[in-house]
Amino acid sequence: QQPVQSPQAVILREGEDAVINCSSSKALYSVHWYRQKHGEAPIFLMILLKGGEQKGHDKISASFNEKKQQSSLYLTASQLSYSGTYFCGTEFWGSQGNLIFGKGTKLSVKP
Amino acid sequence: NAGVTQTPKFRVLKTGQSMTLLCAQDMNHEYMYWYRQDPGMGLRLIHYSVGEGTTAKGEVPDGYNVSRLKKQNFLLGLESAAPSQTSVYFCASSPLTGRGETQYFGPGTRLLVL
Numbered sequence: 001q002q003p004v005q006s007p008q009a010v011i012l013r014e015g016e017d018a019v020i021n022c023s024s025s026k027a028l029y030s031v032h033w034y035r036q037k038h039g040e041a042p043i044f045l046m047i048l049l050k051g052g053e054q055k056g057h058d059k060i061s062a063s064f065n066e067k068k069q070q071s072s073l074y075l076t077a078s079q080l081s082y083s084g085t086y087f088c089g090t091e092f093w094g095s096q097g098n099l100i101f102g103k104g105t106k107l108s109v110k111p
Numbered sequence: 112n113a114g115v116t117q118t119p120k121f122r123v124l125k126t127g128q129s130m131t132l133l134c135a136q137d138m139n140h141e142y143m144y145w146y147r148q149d150p151g152m153g154l155r156l157i158h159y160s161v162g163e164g165t166t167a168k169g170e171v172p173d174g175y176n177v178s179r180l181k182k183q184n185f186l187l188g189l190e191s192a193a194p195s196q197t198s199v200y201f202c203a204s205s206p207l208t209g210r211g212e213t214q215y216f217g218p219g220t221r222l223l224v225l
Contacts, residue, residue, distance in 0.1 A: 042154070
């Protein structure tokens with residue numbers, strides 16, 4: 001049931017763009033995205049709900065393909081502060097309120 | 112608001128010892144969660160609670176017990192610690208419905224079992 005994230009790691013230069021994908025084998029109620037810096041707690045970025053509603057960050061966008069049970073996080077014009085590990089958390093129908101997290105994507109932004 | 116706080120921040124245990132991790136939140140959230148995070152594994156749900164007096168098992172509940180006697184507190188207990196329980200433990204809370212809601216995480220407790 002754990003969602004699959006890709007890529008596992010990515011290295012960018014400042015100003016470059018990145019896409020992180022999250023794929024589930026089960027029908028999803030929502031997809032949550034979090035960013036975690038080393039030694040810190042995960043921080044909320046975005047929620048995408050079935051039906052198209054989104055809640056979250058102004059400078060980060062995401063999509064949710066309900067038919068394919070996939071979500072993508074788009075990081076544009078990356079900044080050094082974007083470095084960290086990104087996790088998607090999937091919320092399934094029938095177990096709403098609980099998240100199953102992927103293994104994470106480590107993003108490194110270099111000057 | 113302090114948000115979600117966790118006590119202690121770091122602890123070393125010997126195999127077979129017991130301990131309790133405390134999570135407290137001051138946001139009046141109904142839902143609370145305990146996760147463990149191991150390298151390369153992401154966050155895995157141990158137990159959760161949908162309200163005061165209720166608890167339920169998550170993905171990896173074995174070896175742990177929980178209690179939610181007060182709405183603002185969620186305790187995680189290890190009755191007989193094992194080296195496999197060496198991990199970083201995060202507590203989180205979420206508002207009333209829990210569905211499609213942000214989870215707010217505490218700073219984590221680093222546990223080393225020798």
